[in-house]
Amino acid sequence: MNLNRFPIPFLILAILGLLAGLWAGLMRLGWQLPTLTPSLAMLHGPLMISGFLGTLITLERAVAMKQTWMYLPPLLSGLGWLLATIVPDLPFGVILLTLASLGGVAILTEIVRRENALHTMTMLFGAAAWFTGNLLWMFGWQMYQVVFLWMAFLVLTIAGERLELSRVLRPTSFQQTLFSVITAIFITGVALALFNLQLGTRLSGLGLLLLPLWSLRNDIAWRNLRHKLPLTRYIAWCLALGFVWLGVGGGLSLVFGAQVAGPRYDAVLHAVFVGFVISMIFGHAPIIFPAILGAPINFQPAFYFHLGLLHVSLAIRIFADYANLHTLRMWGGLLNELAIFIFIGMTVMSVRKSLSMKG
Ligand code: HEM
Numbered sequence: 001m002n003l004n005r006f007p008i009p010f011l012i013l014a015i016l017g018l019l020a021g022l023w024a025g026l027m028r029l030g031w032q033l034p035t036l037t038p039s040l041a042m043l044h045g046p047l048m049i050s051g052f053l054g055t056l057i058t059l060e061r062a063v064a065m066k067q068t069w070m071y072l073p074p075l076l077s078g079l080g081w082l083l084a085t086i087v088p089d090l091p092f093g094v095i096l097l098t099l100a101s102l103g104g105v106a107i108l109t110e111i112v113r114r115e116n117a118l119h120t121m122t123m124l125f126g127a128a129a130w131f132t133g134n135l136l137w138m139f140g141w142q143m144y145q146v147v148f149l150w151m152a153f154l155v156l157t158i159a160g161e162r163l164e165l166s167r168v169l170r171p172t173s174f175q176q177t178l179f180s181v182i183t184a185i186f187i188t189g190v191a192l193a194l195f196n197l198q199l200g201t202r203l204s205g206l207g208l209l210l211l212p213l214w215s216l217r218n219d220i221a222w223r224n225l226r227h228k229l230p231l232t233r234y235i236a237w238c239l240a241l242g243f244v245w246l247g248v249g250g251g252l253s254l255v256f257g258a259q260v261a262g263p264r265y266d267a268v269l270h271a272v273f274v275g276f277v278i279s280m281i282f283g284h285a286p287i288i289f290p291a292i293l294g295a296p297i298n299f300q301p302a303f304y305f306h307l308g309l310l311h312v313s314l315a316i317r318i319f320a321d322y323a324n325l326h327t328l329r330m331w332g333g334l335l336n337e338l339a340i341f342i343f344i345g346m347t348v349m350s351v352r353k354s355l356s357m358k359g
Contacts, residue, residue, distance in 0.1 A: 010059045010071070013078030015344070017051030020085060022337050029333040030326065039088035043081075045143050048273070049150040050097045050134065051081025054104065057157060060288055061107050070110075073103030094138045101131040101153075118176055119163040122183055126156030129190065136194075144260040145197070147269065148190045148204055154277050155246070159183065159211060162239075166218045175218055182210040197258035201268075205253025208272065212243035212250075219243070231286060231299040234307070238283025241311055245275025248318070263321035263329065274336050275314050282307055285347055295355045303346060310339035 020036075024044035027033055035041070054077040062070035077100035084093025108124040133149030163171075163179060171179070186207025193200025216222055221243070224236035249271030252264075259265035286297040317332025319325075 007059060007063055010055060010074045010078060013082075014052050014055035014059065014074070017047055017055060017078065017081045018340075020081070021047030021052055022340065025333065026337065029330045031330060031334065037085050037088065040085060043085055043088070045147065045150065046084065046094075046097060046137070047081055049153065050077050050100065050130070051084075053154060053277070054097070054100055054130065055081075058100065058104050058107060060291070061111070063291060065107070065111070067110075070103075070107050073100045073107060076100035076103060091138070094134075098131070098134040098138045101127070101134045105131050117164075118180065119160045121160075122156050122163060123160035125183070125187060126153045126160065129153045129156065129187075142260075144265065145194065148193045148201065151269070151272055152187065152190045152204075155186070155208065155211075155272065156183065158277070158280050162215065162219055162221075166220060168220055169218060171218045175214075179214055179218070182207055182214055185210065193258075197260075201253050201256075201258050205250045205255075205268075208250025209247050209254060210250070212247040215243050230301070231297075234299060234303055235283040235286060237304075238279050238307060241307070242276045242279035242283070245271050245279065245311075245314070249276065263324055266329070267318045267321035270314065270336075271318060274310070274317075278310060278336075278340060279307070282310070282343055285343070289347065289351055295351050297347065298350045298354050300346070300350065306339045306342040306346065309335060309342065313339060 020040065021044055023033065023036065024040045024042075024047060027035070027041040028044050055074045058070070058073040058077065062074060076096045080093050080096030080100055082093070083090075083096060087093065104127040105124070108120070108127040112120045112124050129149045130153035133146040133153065136146045136149070137143065159179075186204050189200050189202070189204025189207055191200070192203055219239065221236045221239035224232050225240060227233045227236060249268060252268045252271060256264045256268060259268060282303075286299065290296045313332050313335030317329055317336060320329035320332055
């Protein structure tokens with residue numbers, strides 16, 4: 001069976017999940033858009049976390065591990081977000097998304113079995129957080145109660161991958177211990193937030209603040225900011241700016257404490273989800289897409305446009321959140337989305353170009 005033929009439909013499901021999630025995000029900001037389905041706006045978080053990223057992350061693992069059963073979790077999350085959106089009154093969608101995240105735990109357990117290391121364990125904790133968040137949500141917990149578990153899924157997955165790549169710099173055992181202590185602070189905060197939202201939010205914020213500080217010495221990204229290869233330099237900027245926003249998100253969590261909705265909630269979440277996660281995706285795409293599609297990405301200096309737009313518009317959005325300027329916040333969010341669309345367009349064009357050169 002040619003497994004390389006598999007990814008395209010999964011990838012399309014993930015991208016459609018992203019588009020539905022972004023549409024819902026605009027509605028949540030207050031833009032008057034057609035509702036499409038009654039529950040769409042309320043599903044923005046699950047669509048982005050499980051529908052888009054859960055599908056993409058498990059798909060990447062399935063492609064890398066070349067195991068047919070590992071395609072089940074991305075299939076479940078792809079179908080899960082569709083069902084959750086189309087038939088919100090029935091629980092099937094939420095159940096499939098929860099099963100998908102359980103599948104994510106199974107994939108990571110297999111990866112840890114093959115390579116028991118700090119970075120694989122970190123990613124396993126991330127997958128477990130995703131599953132726990134979905135499970136609690138399925139049993140009726142509110143999103144603001146589980147959102148830090150979803151955040152932990154993404155932060156720990158990315159942190160584990162960065163740790164793996166930091167092996168080039170050979171971190172000392174002291175630095176590895178420091179990484180473990182920082183992630184333990186973050187995980188403890190996330191778990192504590194389930195019982196005491198105020199204390200847990202602040203503690204997890206401290207962990208998020210310390211992680212970029214750790215990266216300054218141990219992540220190759222910071223040294224590559226002046227690399228002579230343009231693609232390597234571009235990736236380094238995506239990662240470094242992402243780390244800056246992670247620190248900002250952590251700092252805001254530490255200062256603001258528990259939030260259940262509104263501008264401060266928006267600021268804390270999206271400093272991490274847009275500033276860190278989306279920027280990391282911008283930087284990771286030139287590595288992931290060649291692996292999934294078997295075609296390299298041609299770097300173009302225009303890539304800096306969507307990167308710059310993402311970060312400037314996010315700064316506007318967070319400032320507007322802080323200053324309680326509702327219209328400015330709406331525009332900041334819209335421009336965040338424009339940056340993501342330009343990124344998708346540039347990536348598709350660049351992949352098509354390199355496929356046609358290959359053909
Ligand atoms: C790029 C444009 C985005 C826009 C315009 C947007 C918009 C919003 C808004 C307005 C809220 C509600 C905040 C409030 O209560 O005032 C929200 C919540 C949330 N967003 Fe986003 N978002 C975006 C990107 C993302 C991304 C990339 C992710 C995940 C990776 C994400 C995950 C979430 C989650 C989990 C919540 C909390 C869900 C809830 O409480 O219902 N968002 N978003």
